[in-house]
Amino acid sequence: MIDMLTLVADALPVRQPARRLPPGYVVRAPDRADTEALGRLYHDAYEPGIASESVEEAIDDVRATFDGVYGRLWTAASGVVVYSGTPVAALLVVHRAPWPDVPDCPFVVELFTARAHRRRGLARALVAGCLALVATTERPLLALRVDERNAPARRLYGSLGFSRWRSSAEDGA
Numbered sequence: 549m550i551d552m553l554t555l556v557a558d559a560l561p562v563r564q565p566a567r568r569l570p571p572g573y574v575v576r577a578p579d580r581a582d583t584e585a586l587g588r589l590y591h592d593a594y595e596p597g598i599a600s601e602s603v604e605e606a607i608d609d610v611r612a613t614f615d616g617v618y619g620r621l622w623t624a625a626s627g628v629v630v631y632s633g634t635p636v637a638a639l640l641v642v643h644r645a646p647w648p649d650v651p652d653c654p655f656v657v658e659l660f661t662a663r664a665h666r667r668r669g670l671a672r673a674l675v676a677g678c679l680a681l682v683a684t685t686e687r688p689l690l691a692l693r694v695d696e697r698n699a700p701a702r703r704l705y706g707s708l709g710f711s712r713w714r715s716s717a718e719d720g721a
Contacts, residue, residue: 553702555710556651556691559683570668574630575677577623578614578638585635586610586628593660610640618657619645625654625678629661629670637661639674645691651713654682656692659701675708 569575578586587607591600600606613621619642629637638660645655656678661670675690682690691713694701 551696552693553696554650554691554693554713554715555705556653556689556713557679557705557708557710559679559685559688559690569629569670569673572631573636573668573670575627575674576630578621578626578628578640579623580614582628582635582638583607583611583614586638589635589638589662590658590660593662599660613640613642613657617646618642619655621657622654625681627674627677629665629674631665636665637670637674639671639678641678641690649715650693651689651691653687653689653691654678654685656690659692671704672708675704679708 584607587610588603590610591603591606593599600609612618622641622643625639625641627639628635638658639656640658642655642657644652645657656675659671659674679690682688690710692705692710694705696702
């Protein structure tokens, strides 16, 4: 069983300006036409069985994201990093997640990067750009879930101002 932590960041003030991407990388909004490519990327970005059992399952999961199963996709806050015409990283953000055990604010449904393109600041740039946009809203918070054993992801999120969120039920309220 994977132990997931819910993290939240106050987007005010944005702690770090969005970083420039390395040459050749471009960020754009996700589009439903990206479903298959993002599903393949999602499946390949993780160890087998972590994100999905099969490429088809991963594609179905990305399709569910576009269909609003995890909340209404916020394309302006989301992003796809493209290199040589191919998506190599993606951030999928919803306005609000449908689950009762997460903060009532924009929520990162997924963030994933192709293994060959990691450690280049792509994920950092996507999240920092999202935080900058979230800072302009009435709810300047951004939340997500992360596997508590995923040290690289936890370091990234911590460096961007995310900290553990506790629901009122956890606080004994």
